[in-house]
Amino acid sequence: MINAEPIRMFRRRFLPLFGGVLLLAGLRPALRSTASAVAARPALAQNPANDVCLACHGQPGMTTTLPSGETLYLTVDPQVYNNSVHGVNNQACTDCHVETSGYPHPTFQEQGVTTRRTLSLKLYRAACVQCHQDQYNAALDGVHDKALAAGDSNAAICTDCHGTHNITPPNQPRSRESQMCERCHSEIFELYKQSVHGAALLGEGNPDVPGCIDCHQVHSVEGPSSSGSFHLFSPEICRRCHADRTLMGKYNISADVFDTYVADFHGTTVALFQKASPDQQTNKPVCIDCHGVHNMRMVDDPESTVIKENLLATCQKCHPDATSNFPTSWISHYRPDPKRAPLVFFVNLFYAILIPAVLGVMVILVVLDVRKRIASRRKERQHA
């Protein structure tokens, strides 16, 4: 696959940059000249009200140029902000923009800001955590923060998902949560859209199907990159809904799928690995390895990886030598019954009779022998 990322980056970063440089050349000396005025900057008697900030920042088309050459858009639409969760709660601009409550604002150099991204990273660290400690702490355990710590500044921070001046409740409608993920994970989202879950969520607003965060967690986002245990424990995620008889009954889906999975080799091994070595990277298949990771379909969908026509190819992912009869050795999450798995059913029936019969006869013979021997010994003792 050709990586389109560099081209996209170029378009996104550098084209606006050229415009910004030309337009804002006049501002640069002013930015530099304020650097020496830090000490003399007056402290505020109190934080200014939002209309003070909006007096300038409410003006349309306000921009400035960052040291990197990127254009920074400075306009905030008062209408948008006032309708946001923070606007409705009368949060002040300076609650988040703590460092820029005074005027003149500190320069970007003073703030250690070079690019638009460094500004976002700096702001969210100082701002969001003040009120949203729990969510912030949860995010520290997530894949995004780990990637960020590892130097990937593209990794999502609060504002990348929630927005900034336009924050509204993320679950209204519920599909919005998953669409936030699409911004950075558009390829995965494309697959999800085609899945039975994605189609139901995005198409009909189904409240029962999982969106991204139902499997990957919100804030403490986890995925296969976070640890080996995510793959290993992923059946537990599916189990939450697919072993729920009430929920599955609603859609006429079997709720036995989890138990029947654990009862066979794949699931047994995975269940044991979960207990013995939870961080193990394993090729033992979990639900998604057969059903698809993000594009799982209904089992009767012609595109499904587990429909009869496609099952051999799915088995061959791990069993490359498998031939046409091989897939039927998996009895499709059914509990063996005379119709669906007659051979297994009759083997079970045979042993259900043979085991008690054989052991029963043995026990009877042993018990009779024991009884007689005790009686004989007692008689011998009486004679003596």
Added chain:
Amino acid sequence: MPKAQQYRRFSISDRVEHWVLTISFGLLGLTGLVQQHVDSALATGIINLLGGIETVRLMHHIAAMVMMFETIYHIGVLGYKFFVLRTRATILPGKQDAINLVQSLRYNVGMSKDRPKQGRFTFEEKLEYWAVIWGTVVMGITGFMLWNPIATTHLLSGSFVPAAKAAHGKEALLAVLAILIWHLYHVHIRHLNLSMFKGTLNTEEMQDEHPAELADIQAGRIDPRPAAAAIARRRRVFFPVFGVLTVLMLVGIAFFVGFEKTSIATIPPAEEVVVYSPLTPTPLPTLPPAATPAPVQATATPAPGTAVETPALAAAPTWESGIGDMMKTKCGACHSSANKLGGLDLTSYQAAMAGGISGPAIVPGEANTSLLVTRQASGNHPGQLTAEELKQVTDWIEAGALEK
């Protein structure tokens, strides 16, 4: 009759076979049953103790191979006894065993005063021996299918594999429980029979368990060993034939163990997808303005926060004749009594003259030292006055900054 008299029951070869079987059977039972009951804490505890499920499966396979080798050896021993020594096949079940079983039952329930007079192998022993044969065959066939599911499904329908799994597990359970009930009782509890250690039983033990055999021995009714020449002749036929058979059976085991590579050993990717694939254009934290961006300019003309026209000023400006209104309009958003940025309130004459945190904003008669003028003159103040407005303010201050 001297008690010390010992009767040969099992040769060293028989005893070695027994113990090899005991160890492999025990290992197979342990490592197999724990795999069947992974939902129990005891089973998972044992699995972890043995080094994890992969090790347990390896042990199970090795024990299975040991049992297969033992089976080949046992076939050889039987063949040697049958074809070379021509011993009577006393282990074969017959009508007499059924009679002995019934007699034993009658005795135990008090319908008869006599226990059955059993020979070299009692019906209890035969039951156990043939149970082992049955079990080995069932476990061997189903074990092959589980070990080689791809080879199996080349020939048979796929459902044979789960059926084999079901049979393998159930048969194992039957075998282990049968050993625990039948073997343990008859060999260890009823009497502690040590013949698999010592190889012999004494007269009393023979009288108790094998009276018919003892009677035969004491009466001299022992099958004569064939002539050495006959044995040598039969051996010359038997060993090459069995040698070929052994090679064939070993090839069979090699096929059993190493025929197919059922699954890959690597970890395939769960999904072929680029994880980080941002939408274009990537949404920005602050939305780009709809109109063409207009930069903040050093001496900007638009008045922030208002579109109200600056009122015309009188020839000799005072606060009340127009300067005050200009201040309220252009500076009042920030420098109001409510917001008071920098401690400065420019919305009333008294407040304006009081100045802010940095000092007096307006020094009457001295425009050059008035902060209001110097700040505005250097440009880029949010509420930037136009050059004309600044001149009017400067003139007003120079004229004494009068209120009226």
